Amino acid sequence: MNVGELTVLEKVCRPTKGARHITLIDPAKQTPEVAAQRAMVAVECGSAMIFVGGSTDTPDKVVHATCSAIQEALELRMFAASQNPTSEEADWDIPVVLFPGGAHALSPAADAITFMMLMNSTKRAFLVGEQVRGAPYLEQFGVEALPTGYVVCAPGGRVGEVGAAELIQSTDVEKVHAYALCAKMFGFSLLYLEAGSGADAPVHPDLIAKAATVDGLTLLVGGGLRTAADVRQAVGAGAKWIVTGTITEDASSMDELRERLLRLVNACSN
Numbered sequence: 001m002n003v004g005e006l007t008v009l010e011k012v013c014r015p016t017k018g019a020r021h022i023t024l025i026d027p028a029k030q031t032p033e034v035a036a037q038r039a040m041v042a043v044e045c046g047s048a049m050i051f052v053g054g055s056t057d058t059p060d061k062v063v064h065a066t067c068s069a070i071q072e073a074l075e076l077r078m079f080a081a082s083q084n085p086t087s088e089e090a091d092w093d094i095p096v097v098l099f100p101g102g103a104h105a106l107s108p109a110a111d112a113i114t115f116m117m118l119m120n121s122t123k124r125a126f127l128v129g130e131q132v133r134g135a136p137y138l139e140q141f142g143v144e145a146l147p148t149g150y151v152v153c154a155p156g157g158r159v160g161e162v163g164a165a166e167l168i169q170s171t172d173v174e175k176v177h178a179y180a181l182c183a184k185m186f187g188f189s190l191l192y193l194e195a196g197s198g199a200d201a202p203v204h205p206d207l208i209a210k211a212a213t214v215d216g217l218t219l220l221v222g223g224g225l226r227t228a229a230d231v232r233q234a235v236g237a238g239a240k241w242i243v244t245g246t247i248t249e250d251a252s253s254m255d256e257l258r259e260r261l262l263r264l265v266n267a268c269s270n
């Protein structure tokens, strides 16, 4: 879909006051239709990007169907908004970005991909192996790569286990600083500090604050962020993007989802 004049990377790295919000949708957790409905609620609430990914064993077909359904819904909304230019509608020019668990969960319907090195993994597959397998497909699909250093912090959850990560503990501020410097020296534009989906505690603000002292990186933080206070703390420490997934997945209705997301999105700028 058309994401305007800027590349997705330029949009993502554009300096902003406060932070912006990303809704993560795991294609394994609902049908593509429900994923699209959830994504539309998220955008109405002010989410500025949709990530698609999460589970490690989702077939390409399901990832593709989910990306396509979200893109179609966004295009319909964008068309409707263009028919009524005076309305105070949401911005529907929203990137749909793959957040892959490996080279399998790719789709040409995405605008971009967080092309990640799981920097504190002890397995070659997550450092460079999956990336080497996936790169030719991304080239063929024309999906924009967002060069991302991905660092898993305690408690780490499933991604910490599957990714065989040497977890960054809450007091490891010098270590996280070294990872951030390393990410910058590799030429990555994004640094994603991850506590693991559904984590019982988010990334410690001291880690975020230390990573944020390295300029030239756009800092994403996710995992276990549930309340407005969690979000404010992460943003206050220097996060530029807040990623949430579980609060979307376990909302019992679209109304509940709206209520939750509005609280978190508002906390990104307050």
Ligand code: 1GP
Pocket: 024, 194, 195, 196, 197, 198, 199, 221, 222, 223, 224, 225, 243, 244, 245, 246, 247
């Ligand atoms: C997972 O950081 C994301 O990769 C989102 O985590 O599901 O805990 O919101 P939650």
